[in-house]
Amino acid sequence: xxxxxxxxxxxxxxxxxxxxxxxxxxxxxxxxxxxxxxxxxxxxxxxxxxxxxxxxxxxxxxxxxxxxxxxxxxxxxxxxxxxxxxxxxxxxxxxxxxxxxxxxxxxxxxxxxxxxxxxxxxxxxxxxxxxxxxxxxxxxxxxxxxxxxxxxxxxxxxxxxxxxxxxxxxxxxxxxxxxxxxxxxxxxxxxxxxxxxxxxxxxxxxxxxxxxxxxxxxxxxxxxxxxxxxxxxxxxxxxxxxxxxxxxxxx
Ligand code: 13P
Numbered sequence: 611x612x613x614x615x616x617x618x619x620x621x622x623x624x625x626x627x628x629x630x631x632x633x634x635x636x637x638x639x640x641x642x643x644x645x646x647x648x649x650x651x652x653x654x655x656x657x658x659x660x661x662x663x664x665x666x667x668x669x670x671x672x673x674x675x676x677x678x679x680x681x682x683x684x685x686x687x688x689x690x691x692x693x694x695x696x697x698x699x700x701x702x703x704x705x706x707x708x709x710x711x712x713x714x715x716x717x718x719x720x721x722x723x724x725x726x727x728x729x730x731x732x733x734x735x736x737x738x739x740x741x742x743x744x745x746x747x748x749x750x751x752x753x754x755x756x757x758x759x760x761x762x763x764x765x766x767x768x769x770x771x772x773x774x775x776x777x778x779x780x781x782x783x784x785x786x787x788x789x790x791x792x793x794x795x796x797x798x799x800x801x802x803x804x805x806x807x808x809x810x811x812x813x814x815x816x817x818x819x820x821x822x823x824x825x826x827x828x829x830x831x832x833x834x835x836x837x838x839x840x841x842x843x844x845x846x847x848x849x850x851x852x853x854x855x856x857x858x859x860x861x
Contacts, residue, residue, distance in 0.1 A: 615813075615814065615815050615837060616648075616649055616650050616858075616860075617648070617649040617650070617815060617831060617836075617837055617838040617839075617858040617859060618649060618650045618651075618652060618773065618815055618817060618837065618838035618839075619649045619650070619651055619652070619838055619839050619841065619851075619854055619855045619858055620651075620652040620653070620654065620674070620702075620736065620775075620817065620838065620839070620840045620841065620845075621651075621652065621653045621654065621841050621842075621845025621846075621851055622654045622676060622704060622707070622819075622840055622841065622842050622845065623653070623654060623655045623656060623676075623842075623845060623846060624656075624676065624709070624842060625656060626656070626846055627655050627656050627658075627659055627846070628659075629659070629662065631655070631659060632659070632662060632663065632666060634847075634848040635653070635655070635659075635663050635666065635671075635848075636666060636667075637848050638651075638653070638671060638848050638851065638852065639666075639667060639668060639669040639670070639671055640669070641848075641852055642669060642670045642671065642852075642855070643669045643670065645856075647670060647855050647856070647858070648855070648856065648858040648859075648860045649838060649855055649858030650672065650838075651670060651671050651672065651855055652671070652672040652673070652674050652702050653671055653672070653673055653674070653845070654673070654674040654675060654676050654702070654703075654704055655673070656676070657675060657676070657690055657695070657698070660673060660675065660695065660698040660699055660700060661698040661699055663699070664698060664699025664700075665699070668699070672701050672702055673699050673700050673701065673702070674695075674700050674701065674702030674703055674704065674733075674734075674736070675690065675692075675695035675700045675702070675703040675704065675733075676703075676704050676707065677690075677703070677704060677705070677707065677710055677724075678690060678691055678692040678694075678695055678703050678705070678724055678727055678728060678731075678733075679691050679692075679724070679727065680720065680723035680724050680726065680727045681727070682727070682730070682731070691727070691731070692724075692727045692728050692730065692731035692733050693730075693731045695731070695733060696731045696732055696733055700733060701733060701734060702733060702734045702735070702736060703728045703733045703734075703735055703736070704735075704736045704738060704775075704840075705721055705724045705725055705728060705735045705736065705737050705738070706721040706724070706737050706738045706739070706758075706762070707738045707777075708738060708740055708777060708779045708782060709782075712779075718758065718761035718762050721737070721762050722761070722762045722763075722764075722767060725737065725762065725767060725772070726767060729769060729771065734771055734772070734773065735771075735772055735773070736772075736773045736774075736775050736817070736840065737762065737763075737772060737773070737774050737775065738775045738777050738819070738840070739754075739755050739758040739759060739774065739775070739776060739777070739800075740755070740758075740776060740777040740778045740779050740781075740782075740819075740820070741754040741755065741778055741779065741780075742779045742780060743779065743780035746778065746780060751778075751796065752796075752799055755776070755796070755799065755800060755803070756799075756803050759774070759800070759803050759804070759807070760803070763807050763811075768807045768808050768811060769808075769811075770808060770810035770811055770814070772811060772814065773814060773815060773816075773817060773837075773838075774800060774804065774814070774816045774817070775816070775817040775818070775819050775840040776793075776796060776797060776800055776816060776817065776818055776819070777818075777819035777820050777840060778820050780820075781819075781820025781821050782819070782820050782821070782842065783821070783842060783843060784820075784821060785821050786820075786821060787820055787821045787822075787826060787830075788820075790829050790830060790833055793818055793830060793833055793836065794833045794834065794835060794836070797816050797818065797833065797835035797836055798834075798835045800816050800835075801816060801835055804816075814837070815836075815837020815838050816835060816836065816837050817836075817837060817838045817839055817840045818830055818833075818836050818838075818839055818840070819839060819840030819841065819842070821843075822839045822840075822841045822844060822854060823843075823844045823850065823854070824844065824850050824853035824854055824857070827839060827853070827854040827857040828857040831857055831858050831859045832859050836859075838858070839854060841854055
């Protein structure tokens, strides 16, 4: 099944980028201004660059945060709220990235609260799900994915304004990816899970993330249930990120 939505190519810079990264961002914006990109484009720089990029002129590029606190404000040293991201120029926010789950011990209850915070602030959340290598090797991938979706998206909080990103943890930053057939099967399974929650949600693009690069992007983005990509390392290089954007499948 193909959805009617344009694909979304999202870059997650993680904890990379200093003020001198502005020139790369401006090249991205200027290049996309000249071309008609075949996909919607999102960049999630570190929060230190968000307002700088927003005020430099984002053209066709949407901007997003990489995480948010679930509260709107308060005594939470070092944290950032969804409202603050929005105020700095974001329209999207990544929630539940595996690096947050792993290094900050974020569990499903907190992730559900953060999703609500994103909606409260008027941001579009991208919810990341994915299995670890041990879970994959134990044959638990589908059980893990449906568990991550079910525990976060119950009937009360399920909303259409949400994008799911499937990022196998073992594929992130490793240069390894599932085969295209495996990606296709897993995305098809995710769509089946989403159908049980909401038909509108199931019609939304589901992104693939994990070692996407200019060489493998076209094949992955051509898969029927793949609605875009969440790109880490390759999004730091403007030329590579542009190549991935140009590989999007026009549906
Ligand atoms: P890489 O593309 O570097 O594997 O990172 C993927 C990712 O975690 C994007 O959120």
